[in-house]
Amino acid sequence: MKKIEDAYDEEDLEKSVEKWREIFGDEFPSSEEIRAQKVKASQTQGKVMVSSTGHILLEGEKTSGRTVKSPPQRFYGEEK
Amino acid sequence: MKKPFKEKVPDRGIQIFHLRQRFPQFQYKGKRVWIGTLQPMPSSQIYKIKIVDKGGAFPRVYVLKPKLVKGTPHLYSDGSLCLFYPKDFSWSKKSLIGETIVPWTALWLYFYELWLKTGNWYGESVEHKPN
Numbered sequence: 037m038k039k040i041e042d043a044y045d046e047e048d049l050e051k052s053v054e055k056w057r058e059i060f061g062d063e064f065p066s067s068e069e070i071r072a073q074k075v076k077a078s079q080t081q082g083k084v085m086v087s088s089t090g091h092i093l094l095e096g097e098k099t100s101g102r103t104v105k106s107p108p109q110r111f112y113g114e115e116k
Numbered sequence: 117m118k119k120p121f122k123e124k125v126p127d128r129g130i131q132i133f134h135l136r137q138r139f140p141q142f143q144y145k146g147k148r149v150w151i152g153t154l155q156p157m158p159s160s161q162i163y164k165i166k167i168v169d170k171g172g173a174f175p176r177v178y179v180l181k182p183k184l185v186k187g188t189p190h191l192y193s194d195g196s197l198c199l200f201y202p203k204d205f206s207w208s209k210k211s212l213i214g215e216t217i218v219p220w221t222a223l224w225l226y227f228y229e230l231w232l233k234t235g236n237w238y239g240e241s242v243e244h245k246p247n
Contacts, residue, residue, distance in 0.1 A: 069230070073238065075227075075239075076239060086219040089155050090155050090163075090218075090221075090222040090225070091155065091157060091158060092223060104138050104214065104218070106219035106220060107215070108206060109200040109220055110201045110204060110206075110240045110241050111190045111199065111224065111227075111241035111242070
């Protein structure tokens with residue numbers, strides 16, 4: 037019970053994910069997968085930013101230098 | 117009365133200018149070809165990318181290095197990246213490569229790296245239905 041409370045109260049996302057994964061194991065998504073879900077949601081809304089080097093940024097994430105807003109799109113193509 | 121602004125198809129010079137402004141590491145190699153690098157995350161590897169502007173048809177994008185693994189999703193049969201669903205009209209011949217194709221390539225690489233790690237393609241995509 038204490039572990040669940042700790043995970044719930046943890047304000048740092050990465051640390052919180054680590055704690056939830058200690059409880060649920062690999063069934064709980066990693067911080068990378070959680071971020072990917074956020075990028076996916078932002079992708080269709082045209083809210084993903086891309087730095088001049090190509091780094092993918094979500095709203096609120098900062099980088100030095102210029103960024104370009106990625107217009108909404110969905111991937112397609114031939115599955116191999 | 118002013119005529120409404122008519123958006124023009126950007127010529128090669130305009131594309132070169134805008135791409136250099138936004139992604140200066142992309143170099144124009146002539147014959148409507150650019151080569152440059154993208155790194156989707158600070159911890160990612162650096163990808164060498166080739167963009168071929170087809171002058172009206174949608175530009176083709178290839179990953180030159182590192183070689184994409186076998187079975188990579190969202191590729192066309194010639195190995196070029198499938199960056200958008202044509203029926204969404206997210207790209208038109210009036211689009212600037214530096215504002216559409218390059219950011220979408222960075223996104224594709226971001227989801228590709230996650231696909232390598234997890235086996236799941238997290239990017240929003242349209243299921244391909246063979247004809």
